[in-house]
Amino acid sequence: MRWSDNSHPSGSGQERAMVNQSSPGGFLLLGFSAHPRLERILFVVVLISYLLTLMGNTLIILLSVLNPRLHSPMYFFLSNLSFLDLCFTTSCVPQMLVNLWGPKKTISFLGCSVQLFIFLFLGTTECILLTVMAFDRYVAVCQPLHYATIIHPRLCWRLAAVAWVIGLVESVVQTPPTLQLPFCSHRQVDDFLCEVPALIRLSCGDTTYNEIQMAIASVFILVVPLSLILVSYGAIARAVIRINSEKGQRKVFGTCSSHLTVVTLFYSSVIAVYLQPKNPYAQERGKFFSLFYAVGTPLLNPLIYTLRNKEVKRAFRRLLGKARDSRKS
Template sequence: MGNQSSPEGFLLLGFSEHPGLEKILFLVVLTAYLLTLVGNTLIILLSVLDPKLHSPMYFFLSNLSFLDLCFTTSCVPQMLVNLWGPKKTISFLGCSVQLFIFLSLGATECILLTVMAFDRYVAVCQPLHYATIIHPRLCWQLATVAWVMGLVQSVVQTPPTLHLPFCPHRQIDDFLCEVPSLIRLSCGDTSYNEIQLAVSSVILVVIPLSFILVSYGAIGRAVLRINSAKGRRKAFGTCSSHLMVVILFYSSVIAVYLQPKNPYAQERGKFFGLFYAVGTPSLNPLIYTLRNKEVKSAFRRLLGKDRHSREN
């Protein structure tokens, strides 16, 4: 059954109780969005144009960068409009599209980060068999599984969420349309939706994170067995960027989707949700470029080729 509020859309409260903070957040979000666009586009271009980056690691990284571009674009423009002016409404259709894309890409990132952890595990723990195990066909299969699982998750969870009997005030105490916020807006029975959210959190957050932690436990033991300090630094260097991204992403996801039900946690969850939607996609390319010699070398080669072509 549909609900009476759906044709009228919703009111995104965001941080409207702190009007002074909204102007500051507008500048922060805009800056982060521009960094996301430039940084992730650069990583995709380097991964495609530089032959030395035609490896499984950068194939998955370019997938992550493309995902982050779509992820932020699905919500940041609407967020900037709401932060800048008094109009904070979103149509029911706009909320539906935002929820569908946000759920799909968020779930895809959970799986994709797990796939990247598996890639790093094989690279460090079974280096002699890496090319045999992580071959191009498997890379495409794993990436396809990540994207399809994200799509399936959204197809399963979006319709029940949008069919909730929403309260007449239509006020979403958040800056975007997310499942926890829409469940809180309901004036009816949400037990099914809460069970669905809990099950999806286990499947897409708890299990993948457990797999990542197990993988890095094995990687840590393998690194400690390496005799040379140079070898240990190289092995750690291949994993440190991904590990930092995992920590940033999963800490914010857990704070948003696995938080207790109380006003303090809800308010804190909005800030973590903002970081989850805007912060991590802008930091990911910085982490991978600043801490990765191969990416920095590829960027210098690209600039060198551009200068050479202009001189000729």
């Protein structure tokens, strides 16, 4: 069992020969190189999105740190998510902008290795962190009287640490076998990023072990956390139904809808990349999903939490008010 050779660019037998992965040469990130006009449009979109991502996530972190009213578990995890998104998007967007702007679309083997390691590390961490945030919402809605006792600061730090450690372990386990694959000499990665599926497609050797490893990782990192999130929200939905007050129901919906929206956007795009069928159409579509979860979700996360959360809006207005007062004085 291995990825179909149809995914490789056509060429002579010599071009398809295997090369040592430690070669000083790098890789070509093809992206949408067959559509130069689309790349120029994407360059502008990605650049603006990246700048807004930096501002939005930095703002969330500042508000969570500076405003005492946001010193709660929910905003502690949210600031973790914002920091993670800052690192996540910064690990790939600068390289992506260079590739989109001009004909140079190369990335060194070391650069590809670092990008793969960071992407696996932070992507896995986000999967676990979103699950932890779902648990926090579950306790807040279903066990409100015991919330402060259960979700205490020490547990918050431990849960956040567990998310980061699991992400690190997953990356340490999966990155080396992927980089040790015998890559074809054309070194053309049909994607924007050095991701596991794209690098497996680039291999001219047997990828059975890597595919099995990726399938197992997908179950533990995607399917299991998503199942736990759905179970949590199933319990939350039952609790909401039992609330007689319409105002109370709206309040619960307001505190959970932002997280549920973020979960939907992130998991749908990641699943579309890592669990896609092996055909050219799915591969081309997968590029857009890769672009979305690398650029779109880090941008949308702070917007969703800011627009849907009254406490964050109030904290932002207070910060602006203090800024105006300091200028006047």
